[in-house]
Amino acid sequence: MQYFWVVLASYLIGSIPASYLTARYWKGIDIRNLGSGNVGTTNVWRNAGPVAGVVALAGDLGKGVLAVILAKHFGGPVLVALSAMAVLTGHSWPIFLGFKGGKLVATGVGVIAAISLPVGAIAAAIWVFTVVVTRYVSVGSVLAVSSIPFLMLAFHLERPYLALGVFIAIIAVYKHIPNMKRLLAGTESRVRKLF
Template sequence: MSVFLVIIASYLIGSIPVSYLVARLWKGIDIRNYGSGNVGMTNVWRNAGPVAGVLAWAGDLGKGVLTILLAKHFGGPEVVAAAGIAVLVGHSWPVFLRFKGGKMVATFVGVIAAIALPVGLIAAVVWLAVVGLSGYVSVGSIAAVLAIPLLIWAFHLEWPYLVLGILVAALVIYKHKPNIKRLAGGAEPKIKRKFW
C-alpha cells in the first residue's frame, strides 16, 4: 500500500463519528444539538450518560490505536507519524459530518499509546489527575496534550513523532479556544462529581 493510500485510509478511519453514533444509538439523539454541540466524549457523557461517554471515549481512542497499528505494517516512523496526523485530522474535520468533528484528545492519546505505550499511559494519568484536581475536562485535555511532546522528547522517540506531538498539541489547543475563553470568563462548566 502506498503512503498516499495509508494517509487516505487513516483520514477515513478518523472520520468515523463514534461519539455521534454512540449518542444516536444509545440515546436516540443528535449530539450536535445538545450541550456544547461538540462531537466528543465529554458532551456525550453529559447528555447521554456515563456509559455512552465511556463508549464514545473508547471508540475515539480505538481509532487512533487501530490507525497506528495498521500504519506500522506499511512504513517507518515517517509513515506512522503521517498516519497519526491524518487520523486526527479526520476525527476533527470528518468528511461524514460535514467537516465538524471532535477535539482530538482521546484519539491523540490512542495514537501516542500505539506508538509508545508509556507515553500514552502517562498522558492519560496527567489528564485524570488534572481533571480530578480542577474539575475541568478542558484543562485536563490541554495539560495532557502539552505533556505529550515533552514525554516524546524525554523518551527519545524518533523525530517524526516529536513533530507529530508538537503539531497536534497546537491543533488541540486551537480547537479548545472556546473553552479557554470560557475559562477566562469563569463560564466553563465543571464536570459533575457524581460522574466520578
C-alpha cells in the same frame, strides 16, 4: 503510492464519528445539538450518560490505535506519524459530518499509546490528575496534550514522532480556544466532584 493510500485510509478511519453514532443509536439524540455541541466523549457522557460516554471513548481511542497499527504494518516512523496526523485530522474535521468534528484528545491518546505506551500513560495520568483537582475536563485536556512533545523528548522518540506530538498539541489547544474563553469568563462547565 502505498503511503498515500494508507494516509487516506487513516483519514477516513478518523472521520468515523464514534461519539455522534453512539449518541444517535444509544439515545436517539444528535449530540451536535446538545451541551457544548462538540462531537466528543465529554459531551456524550454529559448528555447520553456514562455508559454511552465510555462507548464513545472506546471508539475514539480505537480509531487512533487502528490507524497506527495499519501504518506500522506498511512502513516506519514517517508513515506512522503521517497516518496519525491523518486520523487526527479526520477526527477533528470529518468528511462524514461536514468537517465539524471533535477536539482530538481521545483519538490523540489512542495514537500516542499505540506509538509509546509510557508516553500515552503519563499523558493520560496528567489528564486524570488535573480533572480530579480542577474538575475542568478542558484544563486536563490542554495540559495533557501540551505535555506530549516534552514526554516524547524525554523518552527519546524518533523525530517524526516528535513532529506528531507538536501537531497534536497545536491542534488540540486550538480546538480548545472556546473552552479557554469560557474559563476566563467563568462559564466553563465543571464535572461533578469525583472524590
